[in-house]
Amino acid sequence: MRYDSITEAIGNTPLVRIDPAVHGLRHIDLYAKLEMLNPFGSVKDRAAWSMAGPSLDSAAERGATVVELSSGNTAKALALLAGMHGLKFKSVTNRMRVPEIKELLLLLGAEIEELPGQSECLDPTDTDDPLTRFHQALAGPDTTYLHTDQYFNPRNTEAHATGTGPEILKDLDGRAPDWFIACVGTAGSSTGVARALREQDPEVNVVGLVAHKSDFIPGIRTIDEVHQVGLFDPATYDTIESVTADEAIDGMLTLIRRCGLLAGPTGGAAYHGAVRHLRTVDTELAEAGVTERRTAVFIVCDRAESYLSYVRQRRPELLGRPARKNSAASLSEAEVRAEATVIDTAEARRWIEDGQPRPLVVDLRGPHAYAALHIDGSVNITDEIFDELVRGGLPFSKRQPVLLACPIGEKSARYAALLARMGHPDVRSLSGGIVAWRDAGAPLVRD
Amino acid sequence: MRAPLYLQPRLEPPLDSLLEDASFLHSLVDSLGSPLNLLLPDRIVENAAGFRGVYHKHHLAGRVYFAHKANQASSLVRRLTATDPAAVGIDVASLRELRHALECGFTPDRIMATGPKDPEFLWLAARTGACVNIDSPTELDQLARLIRAYDLPRTDILLRLSEFEASAFATSGTKVLSRRSRFGSPVREVDALLDAVERHQGTVRLTGVAYHLDTTGVAEKAVALESCVAVMDACRARGTDPRIIDIGGGFGVGYVADAGQWERYTTELAEAVLGARPALTWRGHGYGLRNEGGTLRGAQALYPAHRPTAGPGYLDELLAHPGPSSGRPLATLLLEHLYDLVCEPGRALVDQCGVSLARVLDVRRTGQDSDDLLVRLGMNAGDVSLEEHGVLVDPVLLPRPGPQDRAEDGADEEPVGVYLAGNLCLEADLITRRKVFLPRLPRAGDLLAFANTAGYAMDFHAHHAQRQPVARTVAVTRQEGSWRWCLDEEYWPITRVGGPVS
Numbered sequence: 001m002r003y004d005s006i007t008e009a010i011g012n013t014p015l016v017r018i019d020p021a022v023h024g025l026r027h028i029d030l031y032a033k034l035e036m037l038n039p040f041g042s043v044k045d046r047a048a049w050s051m052a053g054p055s056l057d058s059a060a061e062r063g064a065t066v067v068e069l070s071s072g073n074t075a076k077a078l079a080l081l082a083g084m085h086g087l088k089f090k091s092v093t094n095r096m097r098v099p100e101i102k103e104l105l106l107l108l109g110a111e112i113e114e115l116p117g118q119s120e121c122l123d124p125t126d127t128d129d130p131l132t133r134f135h136q137a138l139a140g141p142d143t144t145y146l147h148t149d150q151y152f153n154p155r156n157t158e159a160h161a162t163g164t165g166p167e168i169l170k171d172l173d174g175r176a177p178d179w180f181i182a183c184v185g186t187a188g189s190s191t192g193v194a195r196a197l198r199e200q201d202p203e204v205n206v207v208g209l210v211a212h213k214s215d216f217i218p219g220i221r222t223i224d225e226v227h228q229v230g231l232f233d234p235a236t237y238d239t240i241e242s243v244t245a246d247e248a249i250d251g252m253l254t255l256i257r258r259c260g261l262l263a264g265p266t267g268g269a270a271y272h273g274a275v276r277h278l279r280t281v282d283t284e285l286a287e288a289g290v291t292e293r294r295t296a297v298f299i300v301c302d303r304a305e306s307y308l309s310y311v312r313q314r315r316p317e318l319l320g321r322p323a324r325k326n327s328a329a330s331l332s333e334a335e336v337r338a339e340a341t342v343i344d345t346a347e348a349r350r351w352i353e354d355g356q357p358r359p360l361v362v363d364l365r366g367p368h369a370y371a372a373l374h375i376d377g378s379v380n381i382t383d384e385i386f387d388e389l390v391r392g393g394l395p396f397s398k399r400q401p402v403l404l405a406c407p408i409g410e411k412s413a414r415y416a417a418l419l420a421r422m423g424h425p426d427v428r429s430l431s432g433g434i435v436a437w438r439d440a441g442a443p444l445v446r447d
Numbered sequence: 448m449r450a451p452l453y454l455q456p457r458l459e460p461p462l463d464s465l466l467e468d469a470s471f472l473h474s475l476v477d478s479l480g481s482p483l484n485l486l487l488p489d490r491i492v493e494n495a496a497g498f499r500g501v502y503h504k505h506h507l508a509g510r511v512y513f514a515h516k517a518n519q520a521s522s523l524v525r526r527l528t529a530t531d532p533a534a535v536g537i538d539v540a541s542l543r544e545l546r547h548a549l550e551c552g553f554t555p556d557r558i559m560a561t562g563p564k565d566p567e568f569l570w571l572a573a574r575t576g577a578c579v580n581i582d583s584p585t586e587l588d589q590l591a592r593l594i595r596a597y598d599l600p601r602t603d604i605l606l607r608l609s610e611f612e613a614s615a616f617a618t619s620g621t622k623v624l625s626r627r628s629r630f631g632s633p634v635r636e637v638d639a640l641l642d643a644v645e646r647h648q649g650t651v652r653l654t655g656v657a658y659h660l661d662t663t664g665v666a667e668k669a670v671a672l673e674s675c676v677a678v679m680d681a682c683r684a685r686g687t688d689p690r691i692i693d694i695g696g697g698f699g700v701g702y703v704a705d706a707g708q709w710e711r712y713t714t715e716l717a718e719a720v721l722g723a724r725p726a727l728t729w730r731g732h733g734y735g736l737r738n739e740g741g742t743l744r745g746a747q748a749l750y751p752a753h754r755p756t757a758g759p760g761y762l763d764e765l766l767a768h769p770g771p772s773s774g775r776p777l778a779t780l781l782l783e784h785l786y787d788l789v790c791e792p793g794r795a796l797v798d799q800c801g802v803s804l805a806r807v808l809d810v811r812r813t814g815q816d817s818d819d820l821l822v823r824l825g826m827n828a829g830d831v832s833l834e835e836h837g838v839l840v841d842p843v844l845l846p847r848p849g850p851q852d853r854a855e856d857g858a859d860e861e862p863v864g865v866y867l868a869g870n871l872c873l874e875a876d877l878i879t880r881r882k883v884f885l886p887r888l889p890r891a892g893d894l895l896a897f898a899n900t901a902g903y904a905m906d907f908h909a910h911h912a913q914r915q916p917v918a919r920t921v922a923v924t925r926q927e928g929s930w931r932w933c934l935d936e937e938y939w940p941i942t943r944v945g946g947p948v949s
Contacts, residue, residue: 102621112621117664118751119626120697121836121903131746213710224717227743366775369783372680407782408506438785446684 042302048077050159152230156188165196267300481825488526505778514793522922522938655691709753794902801901827869
């Protein structure tokens, strides 16, 4: 395969059969359309290229900025496409909820604007909702934006009607599957694929999956939110069902651990929703004594790597690691009390003045707090860094006495106990911390 | 009828047990008329303790200030007067609120003057020694002039800041757009403001900075709070030693108990706007949503009535939230920089503190061509302005005790959807534009109790238009196992039945 541009690698993704031993369906062959293997990593590559591609050259001439309401994969694809054409990309969003995606977008050179939250003292007559303001800004005079408008742009749907859908048909030897299951985000992929499949066979059963209302699954809308999408037409779907975040993660785990597919939670939601829906049908087929095999296709939108913090937040045990050694967190309150040497401000001042040798004062606070005010002569090792340091062993010589200080003497006592346990003979904690030091009228400096 | 779309209120002690005592409530309305506001002053102390508990958890010092504008009653203010002076203060936003706080017994060191201020308000604040939350450089100049002209004591001030932008201080790369506010001085002009403070050093003493953001978004508040820490550090670099960061209010209240009810209702509301189900609102009102060719447009202009975290829980979440640039939890930042926390909850501090009662006057069909039922109440939309704040929650039906409590025909014991009309001769006077579902059809003489109205809803928009009675307010306390009441203006925290506690 040899290409002149990475955009030529968009599309033509594989259709992979899921092992029946995994999904347990006896009469249905289930296939995953691996949109995660698009070059920018998601199904959105197609829509982004379809929507922006034709306008990029003229946009470059007038120095326009590409702008989209997206917190995820569309933004990612558009940012890369914009960069290839020397254009800036701006993503406007209702909250970037997945930190890895946010950082990845920044790495790609995107500018991110997060829209404000809802008013606490609500004024129901207020017409100035943030999205209205956004659209006003785009429509203003002298605008230099190329707004791809993924929720209303028919070229979004078109990309799938002419690309994704026909590819599925080709790989199924020209036959449409009996079921097509897709998560609904912009509704572009589900609508476009459904159109192509139904042209081949109007009997195709289309299942739309939305997120459970109180849950958040990246890239999927809830049943309320889909109504706000211009491309969404309820008539496209024979059924709309909801999936919880937990189920999405379960599905993702199955795809990753048992199928070798490095899918993200959206793909997991599609798999889970597909199997749940098809299981009922499968039983009915068995009861009816049907012997011929049926086919179902679902879409794996993107990859797992960007969603580790999403998983960590919801199912930390999946990323669980054994407790590490020399961890301050492993000490109980009683152990800290019994093993930490604690001294008050007056005693600490005497020790700093007259100690032989004098103690090294370590301030465990953040660097800005330290810079603003600290005990004269102290060094700043922020607790997070200190935590890493002690994991490897004692960070000071045993002949060097140490006074640890934190805001109120809680963290420092914990580390004092830990260092004592690690064999340091003279480490003490400032009781009541910098707060008590200040309240006692002891001097604090900024250098 | 489809399953009734209840939005049942969240009821906690002692409001829940008060609402179980229907005969007590009926006797109150019989004596004092409809509408009637009830306040539970003891509960506000518990709420303040809840906020202080969050302070303690994060090892933070500082007061919680009650934003007086949330409710004008004396009993709540007086009850707070009698709490720990180091823990609770009051935030007043007008001359009369300041006078009220003083006459209820708040010492000036526990009073913070905020909001738009006229010269009289500024003068009295400075005269008595209240802390002034400075809104603009002009206001600072005005205050300093008054202090010099009338030889007033040096006055403590906080600087209220606004227009925070994450990118101004942060390296996070994203720009968090904030809701615009007409209060406070833009943070980018803080240097000029600090110059002015230095010029007025003889008259004012800078004790800290403040912000108020009208948003439910934690991320925006995190940007503001971290920016305030940076400004405070800048003050230190200039040689002053302010201690307080005042993060305002906006911690929210959960009005509806059940998340499922709220989710189902809002989904059905969207369906109704799209025409996929019968209307749920008076004349198809969309609460900010509209149907454009089958696509839902606009924004749902509703208070998020079910909130999994609100009040102290929201404060806890905010304090645990990482600063956008430092990545350290906001509570840790405050603690490490040795700053005290001040907050000013209004609505959240009077959560569960009050209820508004209205008598059912009659029930009828709206017209010949409609099955809609109209329940007319001895109250109007101004008396319980839930609609004005976009708060959707059901009233509690309190049947009139007595023989008529037995259903004559049993047919009206089914759940029913009704519209609640007020006592003004105005087409627009509906208590709420939503069809309200009740467990059975109310009858004349029943009471509807609107729970949890003490924050903004109870008397915020009440007026004398059309000479309808404005609700009287009574304070209710539990003593020796039974409910006691007195007129709000007669309540003092030291008073018990039979006279003051000696």
